[in-house]
Amino acid sequence: MKIKLFIVEDSLVIRSILKRMFQDESDIEVIGEASKVKDAIEGISSLNPDVVTLDVILPDGSGLDVLKKFSNSGIPFIMLSSSTTEGAQVTVDALNYGAFDYVPKINPPLGLINVREELLKKIKAAYLAKGKIRVKPCLECLPFKKPVVKVEKRIANKAVAIIASTGAPPQIRKIVSELDSNFDASLIIVQHMPIGFTKVFAESLNTVCPFPISEAEEGQSLFVNAGIVAKGGFHLRIKSDKSIYLDGKTEAYFGLRPAGDMTLETLAPVFREKLLVIIMTGMGSDGTNGAKIVKSFGGKVYVEDEASCVVFGMPGSVIRANLHDKVVSLSEIPNAIMEFVGN
Template identity: 30%
Template sequence: MPVNVLVVDDSAFFRQRVTTILNSDPRVKVVGTAENGQVAIEKAKQLKPDVITMDYEMPVLNGIAALTEIMRSCPTPVLMFSSLTYEGARITLEALEAGAVDYLPKSYERMGKGRGSLEQVLIERVLTVSKSRVGAGRSLGSTTAASRPEPSPGSAARPRSASLRQPMSREIPRAPKSPAVADSPAPRSGSLKGKTKLVIFGTSTGGPVAIQKILTRLPASFPLPILIVQHMPKTFTGAFAERLNQQCQIQVREAVDGDQLKPGVALLAPGGEQMMVDPRQGRVRIMAGDERLNYKPSVDVTFGSAAKAYGSNVLGIVLTGMGADGRDGARMLKNSGSTIWAQNEQSCVIYGMPQAIAQAKLADHIVDLDDVSNHIKSALGY
């Protein structure tokens, strides 16, 4: 059976072009289109598509409002189209928080050309999104003021921007746990205390919400430096780091070449480049992305450099995402004596990267997203 798609965009040209591209593949079928958010809601309920492609800027009801209502009334995997600008990044992050699974850059120029890589990416992304778990890991109630960690003495939480959307708190029922990847027992309290000097997160699809959930639960006095490798375009990582910094007690910023690793500071790898750990000075090096690598930034690159720099003193955590980036780097960390955790299948939006870790038997611990922060604090004896 083909994947049924509802195409939502106020541009008749874009609707027609996306429809033509998707219908060119027998695995996909466009079952309807909508010119605004209100019509999208009505057709989502009527047609019950497997995937919805959604623009943000539309009359009557914009993409975020429509997405929020769709996730409330008829949860459906949504692929957002986004402009590659700071404002486009900010809106896309809001869409991901509201329930969208993934996003693609919107380009009228490239959509107007003949078949090529962009067309194939669209088809493959729709197929992947159709397999996602709608709402997995979306409950972000812990980031509200009532449940956010209290600042340490003498510190103050940074004010949150009034423009940020409040996280959703709706829970989605989860599938039964698979015995092959069932959560392992919680790490023993204090088991990594004194051993771990650096925490690194690697993630892709579903990662922005997962990272937000974890970091907002860490206190300002968190004792270790943190590195984050999230597959994102260059124009998005700055906005993502800024958003996290407004929401978290710890400091979060986009990494620049020469940044020093400091306790309670999380550095996000800039899109389009690679982040490596300098073994001599406790700093990160930001380097141009090698064209031979599929991912820029790459979890493998950061994990591998950390294995050389820190040996057995790294906690590497692989979160939701498609593909297998991080597996080879995790193997290097394991061979150096470091510790690897992987997110469990039930709380992943896309169970690709963590699955690659689990199947390679590299994971010391399989953990639900809701438990990651508490397990980190417990394992560090903190």
């Protein structure tokens, strides 16, 4: 059976490139296309595709306007995003609304050829995840002004690291919104995102978390009652004095930079048994090699259960390697984190 694909893209040239890209794929069929919000909504409603690729910026609105109309449809959307500030903001908003994933447009239109394999992989993964329950967008999930919590400039003796990828952004927002303001540890989030996107994602988390969350900066210390998001385009490393080193020289790890494994190999020897790692939804196996190192230093490794995951790749890899201490559902993760921090 072929995957029925609908393309939403305002550029005729890019639409043509995308259609040619899929011509040789025996398991993908482009059943429709649109260049505007109105036409996209009508086309998706009438054709009921399996997967939609969605341009972030459209002539009469944004991809978010389309996504909102189908938030309860079970149809997975893959955002095609520019690296502009506006493109990054809309993409992160779309992920928070439940978009399956995104693929950055690098030097379009011809640069799309370079992300062909990534796009094909995500379309096929999205098809397999079609209809899977994800965090539903609601008023409580959207940005709001929170009480300002004074940051205690005390170096953390404990750390909690979240390693995540496909389907995780709205889940991470839910988790951090349920953490206590008295968080006697440092929170480190490695979400697979490129340069520009991680800053917007960190700002998004900062609106719902009871303590400050920011994009990681060179030389920044790991404080209690504070969280950081690994910066896109760099591997996040931790020095022995618990300060941050942004590694832009080491090559992408299995195509990823930041990669969770790279962070865990430096976090583990610093925090040892006072480190908790949560491996969440995502394709591939990032976190498995790092989990082995964490375990060797006495740290704990929890994985998100299959029922909660949009894609069970990363947690499943850790389980198959028998490197996990506990399997937790999405709803259990905040309490699991606070129990570790409080003990």
